[in-house]
Amino acid sequence: MKLQIKLTQKIVETLMPQGGKTTYYSDSEQPGLTLGVSGAGNHVTRSYYFRRKHKLTPNRFKIGGVHEISLKQARRRTQEILGDLLNGNVPREITKEPLNPISFGDVMENYLVFLSESKRKTDRQVRNSIHRNIKSLSPKLWKRLASEVGPEDCQSVIRKIIDQGSRYEADKARTYIKTAYNLLLESDPNSRLTAKAAQITINPAQHIKKVSGTSGTAGRVIDPKQLSDIYAYLSQSDEPRNLLLRLYLLTGGQRVSDLAECTLSSVNFDDEYLVLFDDKGGISRRQSPRSHVVPLVKEAIHCIEHLTLEGPYCFSVNGGRSPCDHGYVSKWMKKLSTERFGAANKFGHQDVRTTVESTLIRSPWNVSSDTLKHLLSHGFGGVQDRHYQRYDFFEEKKIALERWVTILSDT
Numbered sequence: 232m233k234l235q236i237k238l239t240q241k242i243v244e245t246l247m248p249q250g251g252k253t254t255y256y257s258d259s260e261q262p263g264l265t266l267g268v269s270g271a272g273n274h275v276t277r278s279y280y281f282r283r284k285h286k287l288t289p290n291r292f293k294i295g296g297v298h299e300i301s302l303k304q305a306r307r308r309t310q311e312i313l314g315d316l317l318n319g320n321v322p323r324e325i326t327k328e329p330l331n332p333i334s335f336g337d338v339m340e341n342y343l344v345f346l347s348e349s350k351r352k353t354d355r356q357v358r359n360s361i362h363r364n365i366k367s368l369s370p371k372l373w374k375r376l377a378s379e380v381g382p383e384d385c386q387s388v389i390r391k392i393i394d395q396g397s398r399y400e401a402d403k404a405r406t407y408i409k410t411a412y413n414l415l416l417e418s419d420p421n422s423r424l425t426a427k428a429a430q431i432t433i434n435p436a437q438h439i440k441k442v443s444g445t446s447g448t449a450g451r452v453i454d455p456k457q458l459s460d461i462y463a464y465l466s467q468s469d470e471p472r473n474l475l476l477r478l479y480l481l482t483g484g485q486r487v488s489d490l491a492e493c494t495l496s497s498v499n500f501d502d503e504y505l506v507l508f509d510d511k512g513g514i515s516r517r518q519s520p521r522s523h524v525v526p527l528v529k530e531a532i533h534c535i536e537h538l539t540l541e542g543p544y545c546f547s548v549n550g551g552r553s554p555c556d557h558g559y560v561s562k563w564m565k566k567l568s569t570e571r572f573g574a575a576n577k578f579g580h581q582d583v584r585t586t587v588e589s590t591l592i593r594s595p596w597n598v599s600s601d602t603l604k605h606l607l608s609h610g611f612g613g614v615q616d617r618h619y620q621r622y623d624f625f626e627e628k629k630i631a632l633e634r635w636v637t638i639l640s641d642t
Contacts, residue, residue, distance in 0.1 A: 235259050240302050251383040264309040269381035279305040281312050293430050333429040335380045336373040341424045342411035364392045364404050378430040385436045402442035409436035453578050453586045455638050462639040471548035478534040482525055484584035487557035494543040503527045509608045523608040526629035528636050596634050602627040
C-alpha cells in the first residue's frame with residue numbers, strides 16, 4: 232500500500248501499517264523518499280527507502296532505519312542520490328547491497344540449505360512441506376522482499392494452510408518461518424545469508440501464537456493389554472514386517488527417524504545395546520545430534536540379526552538394504568490395531584511411545600521420570616541436562632526395558 236504524506240520526525244515515529252499490510256508513505260516534501268512501515272503492536276519496523284524507477288537502480292532500496300538516521304539525514308541522502316543519478320553515477324547504496332534483493336523465498340531456501348548441509352534427518356520432509364504449503368500457496372509472498380514481510384503476512388500463510396484442512400501443517404509452517412528468520416538474526420555461522428544483507432531486524436513470526444488444536448500430547452495412552460495382544464500376534468512368525476514392528480515395541484517406541492539411521496555399526500552385540508543419534512531440537516539448541524544409548528533385550532537382538540541378512544540397516548523389511556520410515560510403521564500399527572480392536576480403537580506408532588512412558592511411571596513398575604527421559608531421549612532442554620548431567624542411566628534404562636518386555640509378554 233502506498234500513501235503520500237508530509238513527513239515530520241514526530242509523524243515518522245507514530246505511523247502504523249494500514250490494513251494489516253506493509254505500508255509505504257511517500258514524503259511530499261522530498262520526491263523519491265519513502266517511509267516503509269511493517270509489523271504490528273510493539274513490533275513495528277520503520278525504515279527509509281529511496282523509491283524511484285531508474286535504469287541504474289532497483290525500484291526501491293533501503294537508506295536506513297529510523298533509529299539509524301534522522302528524517303533530515305534521509306532527505307539529504309535522497310537529494311544526493313538524485314544528484315548522482317542525474318550525473319550518471321551509481322549511488323553507493325547499490326555498490327553496498329546486492330542488485331537482486333533477498334526475498335522471503337530466499338530466506339526459506341537458506342534454511343533448507345542449512346538443514347541439508349547439517350544432514351538433518353527431516354531435511355526432505357521439511358523441504359516438501361515448505362514448498363507445498365508456503366511456496367505453492369503463497370507465490371507472491373515467496374517473491375516479496377524479506378524485509379517487507381510482517382506478522383500479518385505470516386498469518387495469511389497459516390490461514391491458507393488451515394483452509395486446506397491441516398492445522399498441524401499450518402503450525403509447522405509457522406515454526407519453519409520463525410526458525411528461518413532466526414537463522415539470520417542469530418548470526419548463525421552456518422547460514423549463507425545474513426540479517427544485514429536481507430535488511431531484516433525483526434522476526435515476523437516471532438510472536439505468532441501456536442495454532443490452536445495442535446498443542447496436545449503426541450499420542451494417546453493405549454491399554455497395555457492391546458499392545459500385548461499385538462506383540463503376541465507379531466511373534467507368531469519372523470517375516471520382516473513382524474520383526475520390524477517387534478523391534479519397535481521392544482526398544483520402547485524410539486523415534487522412527489532415529490531407528491531408520493541405525494546400522495550394524497551402531498549395535499554392540501556383546502554388551503547388548505545400540506547407539507542412536509537424536510537431532511531433534513531447534514537450531515540454537517543443538518548443532519549436532521546427541522548420542523543416545525538404548526539397551527537391547529535378547530528378543531530385540533534376534534530381530535536385528537534377522538532384519539540385516541542382506542544389508543546394514545537394522546530397521547528394514549528388505550534384508551537391511553534400505554531403512555523404513557515412520558509412514559510404514561504407522562500404517563501397519565493402525566492396520567493391525569483396526570483389524571484386532573476395531574476402527575474406534577486403532578492406534579499409531581506415536582501412541583506406543585506415549586503408552587510406554589505413561590505405563591512404566593505408574594505402580595507397580597515405578598520407573599522414575601529421569602530414567603524415562605533418558606530411555607525415550609526427550610526433555611533435555613534444561614541447563615542441568617545440557618551442561619552438568621553426565622550420568623548415562625544405562626542400568627536404569629535396561630531395567631525399565633525389561634519391565635516393559637514383561638508387560639508386552641503378559642498374555
